[in-house]
Amino acid sequence: MKKLYFVFAIVLIASMALAACQPKPVEQPAPAEPAATEAPAATEAPAPTEPPAPVIKVGQVTDMGGIDDKSFNASAWKGVQDAVTEFGIEGKYLESQQQSDYAKNIQQYLDEGTDLIVTVGFLLGVDTAKTALANPDQKMAIVDYTFPDCWPGAEVGVQCGTDQELPNVRGLAFQTDQASFLAGYLAAGMTKSGKVATYGGLPIPTVTIFMKGFEAGVKYYNQQKGTNVEVLGWNTATGEGSFTNNFESLDDGRAQAESFVQEGADIILPVAGPVGLGSAAYCKETGSCLIIGVDADWYDTAPEYKDILLTSVLKKIDVAVFDTIKDVVEGNFTGGTVVYTIADGGVDIAPFHEFDDDVSAELKAELEAIKAALIDGSLTVDGVLGQ
Amino acid sequence: MSAKEKTEKTETRPKSEKNRSQAFWQSLLVPVLAVFTGLVLGGIVIAATDKGVAAAFGNFSANPVGIFPAIWKAVATAYGALFYGSLGSPREIIEGLRVYRSSGDMALLLKAIYPFTESLVTATPYIFAGLAVALGFRCGLFNIGAEGQFFMGALGSAFVGYSLIGLPWFIHLPLAILGGAVAGAVWGAIPGYLKAKFGAHEVVNTIMMNWIAFRLSDWLLTGPMKASGFRPVTPTIQRAAELPRFFPDPLRFNWGFILALLVAWLVYWFLFKTTLGFEIRAVGANPDGAKYAGMSVTRNFVLVMTLSGALAGLAGASQVLGVDHWVGQGFSAGYGFDSIALALLGKSHPLGVVLSALLFGVLRSGATRMQSLAGIPIDIISIIQGLVIIFVAAPAIIRWIFRIRVSEQETVLTRGWGK
Structure with missing residues (x-):
């Protein structure tokens, strides 16, 4: 048996040594064979006098x-x-x-x-x-x-x-409340039960700002139309709402959706990252509710739920990061705070995709008008909530 | 090393000197080969997912030998970065020492030893948590709840750390450590008691206790233990409760590591040098026999789960008091679960646990650099750890691969259901 150890050890060492030695015998004849790819490299290599621009x-x-x-x-x-x-x-x-x-x-x-x-x-x-x-x-x-x-x-x-x-x-x-304002208005216009719902992962400003805008959008719809659509799961005045207290548990998202549906809601805005996918799964299986996605357009990132996806509240982090890198590349980097708003397209709502036919032309026109009013400042989220 | 030999002596029938040293090396063989095989297979995964290798395979018909350098390059880059990122470069350390000796400037030396100290920092909670699981194994108990106990320990020590104000460090620090140990002990004692009293299997109960701990910490961090401000984290602990660090920032190497080694020695002494430890091992080896010999099996179950929980709690305490100084959600990267693998790899011996913890610390810590420089996802480390667990848990695979003869009976680490 001992001999077998040695055999094994030798085989292993040999294989390593072989692998280690391979590069040289292969690279030497290389310029002759695949000349097309290797030749430019060869000419570039011995020219260190011209330092290439350092890659950012x-x-x-x-x-x-x-x-x-x-x-x-x-x-x-x-x-x-x-x-x-x-x-x-x-x-x-x-x-x-x-x-x-x-x-x-x-x-x-x-x-x-x-x-x-x-x-x-x-x-x-x-x-x-x-x-x-x-x-x-x-x-x-x-x-x-x-x-x-x-x-x-x-x-x-x-x-x-x-x-x-x-x-x-x-x-x-x-400034995501501007985008979720639109989502709230849309939800209020689309609900059949007269109740819509939202919940968050954690009670932190970057989450509650979605919920606040959503509530404001619904409230604005009620003011305009004289309806009485209710928002479950968030109240800006008291600062209280429904939270899963984590950003991980899909089960929590499912349970949250189930309880909202039992309370009569039929459109849900989950602001809890992947937890929202649990809610989407519940809505898809029961067909009892619609989901509004957050951050990215869930039509692209979670296409399995496109049948119950009304729209998504877009927060274009990718654009913000890209802009920042662009400034670094061009030498225009500055510190401080950059706020992305609906005016510069940094936040927005996604197209309606599967529900494009269900959203009435009138509602679409109203949303466009609201968007314009949010951009020119004649309508503000705080203004609506303050009334 | 002599500690290990003595273990063999107490565990197995007396053998001749030659046989004993042979048995010692044999006991090391499977873990070492398991790690080696895990690294080799990890290398295969790295090569299989590497773009350069894929390109070389695309070019296979034109240049069939070309895949070997490509594979070598991929694996060497990855593991090179892994070990450089966890151990540092000897050349840089020597250079740093030289500069320090001649000019007294520590900056270069600190930079050179940073990777290695980070590995020790990562290894610290692993040692505690590994000891926790190992102690359970010795009594035939499978403590999967180390993760939950780790959380509770972290929260316990954080609470003591921030809520008491104005104490001198020599009172506050021990209290904070104790707070972690007690919180973990409570979390471990509950399944132990349920097992002893009602025969409820500890595997099920410790898993359930994990979930209770996770959700409880979610609630505590957003409610009673939340700091002012909006972040769901505990307040930062008082300076007096911190485990002191040896070097200035960013080096985080602290007394927690020394404490861990000390506790490892204590566990060794407890298990192999005391009557209670002997009872625990006796219950682990054969509960019926132990009972027949007049030992209380149920009492030992509760005792071991309590101590095991306390050790896992210490892991959390060392992380909070030494490294983080506050607790937030997702506080642990699965130290409690990894520690099961670690205890298996270390053959449930304190020395083995320390060595395995150092290995895991090196792998985890070096993964940062590997991920950045070689672009290998950090998950590869989990794959390697997983492979190592499989090989250690099923030593027959290793014996078959390397054609090793079975010479001694395997120690039973844990029993299945019903016993």
Whole structure:
């Protein structure tokens, strides 16, 4: 038996050694055979006197949702990839699997000399601010977060990132209540039961802003039409609503949809990332409700639910990230906060796709008018809610 | 190493000196080969998903030998980045040492040892959680609940860490550590008690306790334990409750690692040098026999699950007090679940657990660099870990691959249903 060990060891070592040695014998005759591909490389190689323009490096650090969360991490990554295609930059991502990874992943990009570090989500806020303060030359951008983020009494660098403007960090914010206002108006016009519903993953501003706009849209419809469509799951006045308290559990999304349907709602806006897919599954199976997607157009990202997808509230994180990279490439990068609104197309609602025939021409025209009014400022979400 | 040999002595019938050292090496053989095979198969996965390799295969008819350098390049890049990212480069460390010696400037040295210290930081909770599962195995209990106990421990120590204000560190830090251990112990004791009292299987109960812990933490983080502001995270712990760090930022290496080694030694001493430890192992080896010998099987079940929970709680405590200083949702990357694999790999021996934890720490920590430089998804590490578990759990596969003769009876790690 011992002999067999040796045989095995020798075979393994031999295979490794063979593999290691392969490149040389192969590459030497290479210029002769595939001359077409190898020749230019050969001429370029011995010309180090002309330094090529350094490739801009962009690194994205995801939060725990991972790169394929079908939500803001994926959307931000799409922006990076678009920039890779457009400008030939180098784009990378690092997934955080737990909260101690945030600092570590940012550190990795610092060590590599990455030109722009894009962090995603409020959980990375403190680490982003710390890095930016310690490395004032490092360009950074953070999705869905803005600086200064400290409130009176908060401990700087611990509870929040910083109480000052950061010239090297661009905070990317979205006025999503404008888009969900449209969705709310649409839902109010489409409901048959007179009740629509929304719920969130967590009671955080980037989530509740969707719910607030939705409620305002429904309220505006009621004011215009003299109807009495009810919104379940959110009340801006009290600040209370339905939350799953996580962004993971599809079961929670399912249970939430079921309870809304039992209460009489027939259109649901889930603002909880993948949790909403659980609600969509429930609606599809029972045929008792319609879903309004969030962030991306779910018609593209979750086509299996297109039959019950009324529309989606778009939050174009990819465009925001792409614009930021473009500014870096063109040397126009600035810090501070950039807010994307319905005026610049950073937020919007998606086409109605399968429901295009069901939405009346009148309703469509009204939505266009509202959109125009939101853009020129004659109609505001807070204005409607304040009345 | 002598510790391991002594274990063999107490566990198996006395053998001659030569046989014993042979048995020791044999016991190392399967885990080592399992890791090796896992890395080789992981390499195959890396090569199979690599674009360069795919291109070389596309060119197979023209240049059939060309696939080998392509495969080599893909695998070497990935594993090179993995190990550079977890161990650092010896050249840089020596250079850093030289500069430090001559000028007293630590910056270069700190940068050089950063990767290795990060591996130790990652290994720390693994050691605690691995010990938790290993202790359960020794008593024939399968504690799948380490993840939940980890969460509870983290929350417990965070609570003690932020709610008590103005204590000196030598009181606050031990209290915070204790808080984590107690919270974990409670979470472990419940399934232990249910098993002892009602015969409810601990596998089912610990899994259920995990879900309760996850949802409970969701609620605590959005409710009672939420910090001011909108983020669903606990307040940051007081300075006095932090496990001190050895180096300035960004190096996070802290006393938690030393504590983990200390606890590993304690567990070893407890298991192999005390009467109670002997009872636990006796119950694990043969509960009927232990009962016949006058030992209380049920009491040992409760005791071991409590201690196991406390160890997993310490894992959470070390992570909060040493690294994160606050707890948010999705706090753990599955340390509790990985630790099952780790305990299997370490053959449920404290020394084995420490070594396996270091290995897992190296793999997890190096994965960051591998993901960035070689573009390999971090999930490959989970694949390698999964393969290692399979090979360790089914040693017959390894024996078959490497043609190893069976020489000793396998230790029973855990029993199935009904016993």
